[in-house]
Each structure stands twice: as structure tokens, then as C-alpha cells.
Amino acid sequence: MRERPTHPVKPAVRKTTLAVDVVVLSPQADTLAVLLVRAAATGRERWSLPWDAPMSGEGLEDAATRITEGALGATPALLEQVGAFADARRHPGDADVSVGIVALTPQIEAALIGGAEWFSLAALPPLSPRHRAIVDRATTVVRQRVDQSPLAFRLLPPTFTLSELQAIYELLLDRRLHKASFRRALQASYLVEPTDEWRSEGRGRPAQLFRYAPRKRRGTRRGVRFDLFAET
Amino acid sequence: MRERPTHPVKPAVRKTTLAVDVVVLSPQADTLAVLLVRAAATGRERWSLPWDAPMSGEGLEDAATRITEGALGATPALLEQVGAFADARRHPGDADVSVGIVALTPQIEAALIGGAEWFSLAALPPLSPRHRAIVDRATTVVRQRVDQSPLAFRLLPPTFTLSELQAIYELLLDRRLHKASFRRALQASYLVEPTDEWRSEGRGRPAQLFRYAPRKRRGTRRGVRFDLFAET
DNA sequence: GACATTAGTGACCTTCTGTTACTAATTCGC
DNA sequence: GCGAATTAGTAACAGAAGGTCACTAATGTC
Numbered sequence: 001m002r003e004r005p006t007h008p009v010k011p012a013v014r015k016t017t018l019a020v021d022v023v024v025l026s027p028q029a030d031t032l033a034v035l036l037v038r039a040a041a042t043g044r045e046r047w048s049l050p051w052d053a054p055m056s057g058e059g060l061e062d063a064a065t066r067i068t069e070g071a072l073g074a075t076p077a078l079l080e081q082v083g084a085f086a087d088a089r090r091h092p093g094d095a096d097v098s099v100g101i102v103a104l105t106p107q108i109e110a111a112l113i114g115g116a117e118w119f120s121l122a123a124l125p126p127l128s129p130r131h132r133a134i135v136d137r138a139t140t141v142v143r144q145r146v147d148q149s150p151l152a153f154r155l156l157p158p159t160f161t162l163s164e165l166q167a168i169y170e171l172l173l174d175r176r177l178h179k180a181s182f183r184r185a186l187q188a189s190y191l192v193e194p195t196d197e198w199r200s201e202g203r204g205r206p207a208q209l210f211r212y213a214p215r216k217r218r219g220t221r222r223g224v225r226f227d228l229f230a231e232t
Numbered sequence: 233m234r235e236r237p238t239h240p241v242k243p244a245v246r247k248t249t250l251a252v253d254v255v256v257l258s259p260q261a262d263t264l265a266v267l268l269v270r271a272a273a274t275g276r277e278r279w280s281l282p283w284d285a286p287m288s289g290e291g292l293e294d295a296a297t298r299i300t301e302g303a304l305g306a307t308p309a310l311l312e313q314v315g316a317f318a319d320a321r322r323h324p325g326d327a328d329v330s331v332g333i334v335a336l337t338p339q340i341e342a343a344l345i346g347g348a349e350w351f352s353l354a355a356l357p358p359l360s361p362r363h364r365a366i367v368d369r370a371t372t373v374v375r376q377r378v379d380q381s382p383l384a385f386r387l388l389p390p391t392f393t394l395s396e397l398q399a400i401y402e403l404l405l406d407r408r409l410h411k412a413s414f415r416r417a418l419q420a421s422y423l424v425e426p427t428d429e430w431r432s433e434g435r436g437r438p439a440q441l442f443r444y445a446p447r448k449r450r451g452t453r454r455g456v457r458f459d460l461f462a463e464t
Numbered sequence: 465g466a467c468a469t470t471a472g473t474g475a476c477c478t479t480c481t482g483t484t485a486c487t488a489a490t491t492c493g494c
Numbered sequence: 495g496c497g498a499a500t501t502a503g504t505a506a507c508a509g510a511a512g513g514t515c516a517c518t519a520a521t522g523t524c
Contacts, residue, residue, distance in 0.1 A: 015248065016249075081316060084313060086331075162502085181482060204499090206489070226421035412473075432522090436521060437470055439472090
């Protein structure tokens, strides 16, 4: 049993303002970077996540695609919801509810639109409190799902070297991996297939190019993991 | 590059109706069960998830707690967002946007409120299309996070036997586990500690009771997993 | 007291994983 | 041209983790 809730019982809210806030992530210069746009002059901060209200009849993911295209100049390779935020933290458009969506894209040469710029995750400018929370949540979600979903491949072009793939995993997991172990596990996963192309990257031996091509796997369901269990 | 979006460019929606829809899960009679309430007479279906609009100033999780209490008669042990739904699928209250939240609770003897009833996940009555999607997503999310988060312990009372714990994992993962492997992995995880109580369950040897008591673990960060990678 | 039933553990063997150390193919400096 | 530096890729060993079987332990049922 429990005390009555502490908030006063007011009538349920009938109408709210809704925003879709997008965390566009891409590897840039050996770090993970977020795409930010110049914030409206009325806000306190000079930068914000790209965001907008959905159009009438537009789904959340459709809105996120549109918003991303409006800043990145290209379509993101993968979208994933990271959560809804309806607490008191300030939003640049004062939306009551934000749906946070993370968008992944490889490094592309398309020109950014409307003064958007990449910022390293490690060196973000001040953001509105809600945007800051969405970015934090997005990176957490991406790191949690990196081995259940082919997120890493969405940050790379269609063909890539295994060293590039390993570097992406190291960015996402934020720790170094051993080359031999990484490749052996990748081999066992049947997720990539080699192409017959090789790429010479300046010095050193040329690397073979691979593509993401997941194949059926022998159903090797493993036991329970009891992983970190970090409390949220 | 890409074609213009197919939806007509209408002004962004300024006001929407928001619902919090709760999937209350609990083990009941050897299956996972969902708590449903009798739907308003105006809807097509006879049952629905418990839901409501948030009160003014009320956070999403607070609303979910209140909604759960209004049907379960007790406070849920754990809440987790499973996603926002804003597509055209019909909601019983015609909300534009639903935030789906899963609530976990152990089997309790408190009386359900207002004609709420448990339904096995395997035998749900017809639900509105959006509620059906939220239930499916909730079970997917719970199964995905079961080894990164102490979900299983929230479906059990404070003390429990290892056989009960294993049964919960088998419900959540939907497959049998080997007793010796399960216990060895649990031992290595330092997640439970024995109490000095034993419980005799009718026939068979009495089982020792344990409690959830996660301890610091030697930082055994493991390599990349490349798990199932089931495409959404 | 024999038997069924559930709890709990020891031991074996296979698979997985971390690590070291090697070979291979290229560029750079001279 | 040629050795050093650099990056790619692999073999092989050792130890850890995980699947399985077989056993012991403690209770209720007949």
C-alpha cells in the first residue's frame, strides 16, 4: 500500500505540444559526433538538436527522417526511438512532450544545410536541459544495443575494411578491442562477406573490403548472461 | 539524394492528445500475464490496457504508476518505457500519441480494482490495434533487456528460491535452461545472496531462499557479442 | 521402508575468448 | 634498391565459460 500521489489531482491534460528531437550520430575524425543546428535567437543556448513538431498525419519516424534531411542534406541510414521525455526540463520550443530519436549515418560528403555542424560527443556546446538529456539517453541506448542490432554497420559506407569496423565498435563501446578476438567473433557471426576489392590506405598492407551481409546462423542459442545489470 | 517526402506539406501540428498506456506484467500460473481492464462501452473491444492522459505537470512514469495502481491495487516494482506510438493504429481513447510503458510486479494477493483481470500473454482477447502493438513491443523489450537489467527479480517477491528464479527466466526467454549452468552463471554474477531460510514446497527437498543483492563485480568486461541481430 | 519428487553440486568435456607471436603486403627514407 | 616502419591478417596456446551427465540430499507419498 502507498500514500496518495503527491501531485494535486487536476483534470487530465487534453492537449499537449509534441516535438520530435533527433540525435544524428556519425563518426567524424575518430570520434562520434552529433549534428547540431543554430538555435532560435529567442532561446538561451546557441545550438540545439534538430527538431520539429510532426506534420498532421506524419509518423514519428517519418518526421525524424524529414528533420534529419533538413539538417544533414541526406537520409539517415537507421532510426531508433530512444524514449519520450515529458518532465519539466526545458525544451527549446517549450514542447510539453519530446520523442527522442537517434539517427545514424556514415560519414558523407553531402553539404550540411542551414548552418548545421558536427560536434564531438565529448565536447558539446551548452544545450537546453531536455536536449542534453536526450543526447545522453541516445548514447546510452546506442551503446546498449550495439551487439543486438547492426548499428555499427549503419555508421559505415556499404563496403568497409575490418579495421574500420573495429574502430566503429571501439567508438561505440568506448574501449579497445583485440584484433584477433574481434575477427574471430565476427567470423562466427556470419554478418559480413568479403568482396574482391582491396583498399590501400597510404602506408601498410592493403585491406580487403567487406560488406554487411547477415546470413542465417545455426541456432546457437546461448545461456543466460547476467550481464552488468547497471541500475538505471 | 531522395525524392520529396510523400506526405503533403501541411503546417506542423501544434496540439495533440497524449495517452500513457501501461502493460502490467506478472507471472500468473506458470505463464506471463498482462493486466487488462474493461474497455469503455463505446469502443469496439471489450478489454484494453489500463491507460490515461497524464495530469498537468505529471511525468510519464508518475502517470504510469498512478494508472497501474488504479487497476492493480498496488505499486509496480519496476517501470520501463517501451516506445512512443503515433501511427494511424486505433487507440481506445483516440489519442494521437501513446507512450507505452511496461510495469513489472510479482504475484501479489491484493485485490484487482474495477474489474481488471489477468490474461495470459498467449491468450489475449481482442485489443485495439495500437494496444496490441504496444503489448508486442513490451514483450520484445522485456525479453531483450532481461540480461542487462534485473527485470526478473521484479517479478518475484523479496526472497525466492533459485528454482523460482530460473522459472522466471524461462518465462521471459521462452525456453528451457539447464539447472547447473544457470546456477553456475548466477554464482559468478554475484547478484543474489542466500538467506538462512528454507522453504518446503510440498514434495521434494526444501529449497533455500535467496534475495537479490547485487555486489560489485571484478570488472570482467567481455568482448563484442555480435548477438542475434534480428532486424526490426 | 521403497519410491517419487525436487534441490543442489561435482566432474567432464567442448566451445569460446584473451593473448602472444608470427607472416604478408605495402609506403617511406635514404 | 633496400631496410625500417606500418598496417592487415592468422595460427596456436592457455585459460575461462558453458553444456551435459551423474550423482547426493532432503522431503512427502504409499
